[in-house]
Amino acid sequence: MAFSTAWPYNRFSIPSPCISNNLTMAMVTTRPDRFIGMHWFNPPQLMRGTEVITTDRTSQETLNTSSALCKRLNKEPGIWKDSPGLIVNRPLQIWYNENLNMFDEGVAQPEDIDIAL
Numbered sequence: 001m002a003f004s005t006a007w008p009y010n011r012f013s014i015p016s017p018c019i020s021n022n023l024t025m026a027m028v029t030t031r032p033d034r035f036i037g038m039h040w041f042n043p044p045q046l047m048r049g050t051e052v053i054t055t056d057r058t059s060q061e062t063l064n065t066s067s068a069l070c071k072r073l074n075k076e077p078g079i080w081k082d083s084p085g086l087i088v089n090r091p092l093q094i095w096y097n098e099n100l101n102m103f104d105e106g107v108a109q110p111e112d113i114d115i116a117l
Contacts, residue, residue: 032057036066039086040075050075055082 026035037053050070054063063079070077080087099117102108108116 026055026057033059034062036062037082038066038070039088041088048074048076049088050077051080051087052077053080053082053086 026032029035032055035055036058037051039051039053041047041049041051052063052066052070067077067079078087085093099113102113103110
């Protein structure tokens with residue numbers, strides 16, 4: 001899909017800094033039922049986890065095909081509805097924020113937090 005095709009629909013993305021999400025890209029296709037997102041954990045050659053992101057228009061057939069592809073590639077699919085953030089990233093934001101809070105509160109310096117983690 002051309003960037004110029006998807007860009008006008010970006011106004012539907014949440015949060016606003018997001019360039020696009022699955023739902024906005026699916027909206028500009030002629031087959032939104034066949035649209036799905038996949039996020040492979042890094043490094044992909046070592047990690048088995050893969051997020052499979054559906055929209056409200058993704059068909060069960062598309063989901064089944066994508067999940068089967070993951071398994072064929074020795075990946076473990078985790079199913080996720082399209083939303084800001086991904087399964088693995090949303091909980092990490094709490095962790096990142098708490099590290100910043102410790103620095104703001106004077107509990108530790110960034111170098112010390114890095115050593116502990």
